[in-house]
Amino acid sequence: MAILVNASTRVLVQGITGYQGEFHTRRMLEFGTAVAAGVTPGKGGAEVAGVPVFDTVAEAVAATGANAACIFVPARAAKDAALEAIASRLDPVVIITEHIPVHDAIAVVAAARAAGVRVIGPNGPGVTSPGQCKIGIMPNHLFTPGPVGLVSRSGTLTYEIVAGLTAAGLGQSTALGLGGDPVVGLSFQEAIELFAADPQTRAIVMVGEIGGGAEEEAARYVGASVRKPVVGYIAGVTAPPGKRMGHAGAVISGTEGTAQAKMAAMAAAGITVVDLPSRVAEVVRRLL
Amino acid sequence: MKLHEFQAKEIFARYGIPVQPGVVIERPEEIDRLEIPYPVVLKAQVLVGGRGKAGGIKLAADPVEAKAKAAQILGMDIKGERVRRLLVVQAADIGVEYYLAFTVDRAARRLVCVASAAGGIDIEDVARTAPEKIVKLHVDPCTGFQPFHGRGIAKRLGFGGKALLQFAGIASALARLCAEMDAELAEINPLAAAAGDGTLLAIDAKLIIDDNATFRHEGLPRNEELTALEAAARAADLSYVELDGDVAIIGNGAGLVMSTLDMIAHFGGRPANFLDVGGGATTENMAQAMEIVLRKPGVRALFINIFGGITRCDDIARAIAAQPPRVPMVVRLTGTNEAEGRAILEAAKIHAYVEPEPAAREAVRLARA
CATH class of the missing domain: 3.40.50.261 (Succinyl-CoA synthetase domains)
Structure with a gap:
């Protein structure tokens, strides 16, 4: 099973002829992802790593049956690209691009909701279902299929924890990065709802960070409705208020969004909260 | 990036939001050249909050007092930030103070308009102690903020007659500014009603522009928030x-x-x-x-x-x-x-x-x- 992407996902890469787009298309193909098409306006007819390139999403979908999007286009063109993917009802639309203006993200998320399409990101590493499909930029070699579902706001920290799980013999159903921006599509709660309903997933790991209240919202949901074990980690205990810690969304505003508040809400909901990322694997093993 | 009050007010004025004319000075001697009627208010231009409590805002009845107080505030340290500039404005005779802002609601993934008749103080304090005094309205990204939204908020804050229309006009202007300038926060606190005729005036202005959107805005001031x-x-x-x-x-x-x-x-x-x-x-x-x-x-x-x-x-x-x-x-x-x-x-x-x-x-x- 797994969530969001699986063996029947056919990926369309927007911005496939750019440096990042081409590099990660090759890595996705090596992973075994069915990359069906690429789109770069003005470069229709070209080919990248054997993948046909089209001028528009609509013609790429008509010609190849692509059903999900991966967006690498630069920030200033990303809103247009995402709306084009949404207009063709691709699902999910995974936005890797960093530095997209927040007003653009609001417009994209609203359009996706109206169309009934899920957006993942922006500013995330994508989504990986080991053995089936990877959309995005997570390093291929870390993953192995298994029972752990992982959802995170960060890329590298996800890799660190996945590597720890794999080393401990704990494979993953799906690993998913929600993105480090203040406004992103899929939320922690929505991801956990999917993991809760997925038969392959037997334990859930949520990796949060300072800023906003999405972890608290998800914790309330877990406390009320999730029977599978959930392990949580929050980065940014030492972050000062008002400073953006790398991610645009990682900022404590006034008294909102502290790591302490998130950990307290998670613990109150019955989530096992660990204080170091390396402890995730041993705790998951104990709970399974 | 966070803008100084005087920088934000220049932008507010472009959108027709009523602000007092003011002059920015960097040395006390510049007081002599001002052509602003007394009494005046001297306001430290710093990016940290709480400058009033820290002694960064002072009233002066005449040029002698203004120069002395300017000398006190300029160079002062407010929460680690040195005061390099003062905004000098004519003192306003104000009655009720309101709060009005547009900001990003991360959880709702929308812009939200926040307003209150309990203005002039930290809105987080109001939210904590008297949440019923805060009016919130999420902006539908498909329609944007319309004048009727502004009139509805005005009504809930107790406005009527000409003041209701003026408030709705200011709210629409602030919404447009927020959208066009890629603001993460556009805030007026206080939005004050004049003691006499109740005309509204933005006494303070806060504006935070999305760092990721500065590429599409020409002529923004230098980012002074960074070390x-x-x-x-x-x-x-x-x-x-x-x-x-x-x-x-x-x-x-x-x-x-x-x-x-x-x-x-x-x-x-x-x-x-x-x-x-x-x-x-x-x-x-x-x-x-x-x-x-x-x-x-x-x-x-x-x-x-x-x-x-x-x-x-x-x-x-x-x-x-x-x-x-x-x-x-x-x-x-x-x-x-x-x-x-x-x-x-x-x-x-x-x-x-x-x-x-x-x-x-x-x-x-x-x-x-």
């Missing part, structure tokens, strides 16, 4: 935040670096900074990162924590080997091209850890030694 090191890092495309500890930190990925700071604190150390070299960092990026974190005075150790994904360990190792730091260093290196990276470091007689925690412990020990 000198933070500005240098940004120019080099590095994400750096200055902190007050003594263990310098470099890592790749915002989450990993935040977690690295936490690890240092967990083992009893104090991080000197946050620095994310970013995904796919090159040898040159890494060299710049080392140069910037070590420029901070008081740094006693350097901890480099790299989990190579897109970033390649050999690129990182080349920078470390080429330019050994002036302080004790601990390196944790794993992931893509790890073996090549380790070989480069070994040739330079630099040990690299695989696991982050023993490395963090050692960095704390070295900073204390």
Whole structure:
């Protein structure tokens, strides 16, 4: 099973002829992802790593049956690209691009909701279902299929924890990065709802960070409705208020969004909260 | 980026939001040249909040008093920020104070209009003590904020007649400003009703522009929020935040670096900074990162924590080997091209850890030694 992407996902890469787009298309193909098409306006007819390139999403979908999007286009063109993917009802639309203006993200998320399409990101590493499909930029070699579902706001920290799980013999159903921006599509709660309903997933790991209240919202949901074990980690205990810690969304505003508040809400909901990322694997093993 | 009050007011005025004419001065002698009717208010232009309580806003009845008070405020330290400029405006005779703002509601993934008749104080305090006094309206991204939304909010705040229309006009203007200027926050606090006829006036103005959107706005002022090191890092495309500890930190990925700071604190150390070299960092990026974190005075150790994904360990190792730091260093290196990276470091007689925690412990020990 797994969530969001699986063996029947056919990926369309927007911005496939750019440096990042081409590099990660090759890595996705090596992973075994069915990359069906690429789109770069003005470069229709070209080919990248054997993948046909089209001028528009609509013609790429008509010609190849692509059903999900991966967006690498630069920030200033990303809103247009995402709306084009949404207009063709691709699902999910995974936005890797960093530095997209927040007003653009609001417009994209609203359009996706109206169309009934899920957006993942922006500013995330994508989504990986080991053995089936990877959309995005997570390093291929870390993953192995298994029972752990992982959802995170960060890329590298996800890799660190996945590597720890794999080393401990704990494979993953799906690993998913929600993105480090203040406004992103899929939320922690929505991801956990999917993991809760997925038969392959037997334990859930949520990796949060300072800023906003999405972890608290998800914790309330877990406390009320999730029977599978959930392990949580929050980065940014030492972050000062008002400073953006790398991610645009990682900022404590006034008294909102502290790591302490998130950990307290998670613990109150019955989530096992660990204080170091390396402890995730041993705790998951104990709970399974 | 956060703008100063006088910068925000210039933009507010362009959108037809009523603000008092004011003059910005940097030296007390400039008071002599002002043509503003007395009494006047002198307002420290700082980016931190709470300047009023800190003595950064003062009333002056005549030029002599104004010059004396300007001398007091200019150069004053408000929460670590030195006052370099004063905004001088005519004192207004005000009655009721309102609050009006547009900001990003992360959870709702929409802009939200927040208004209150309990203005003039910190809106977070109002939210805590009297949440019923706050009116909130989410902006539908498909329709935008319309005048009828503004009239509805005005009604709920108790406005009627001409004041209702004026409030709705200001709310629409602020909504347009927020959308067109890519604001994360556009706030008027207080929006004051004049004691006599109730005409509304924006007494203060706060504007935060989305850093990711500055590319589409010409003529924005310089970002004064950043320290000198933070500005240098940004120019080099590095994400750096200055902190007050003594263990310098470099890592790749915002989450990993935040977690690295936490690890240092967990083992009893104090991080000197946050620095994310970013995904796919090159040898040159890494060299710049080392140069910037070590420029901070008081740094006693350097901890480099790299989990190579897109970033390649050999690129990182080349920078470390080429330019050994002036302080004790601990390196944790794993992931893509790890073996090549380790070989480069070994040739330079630099040990690299695989696991982050023993490395963090050692960095704390070295900073204390």
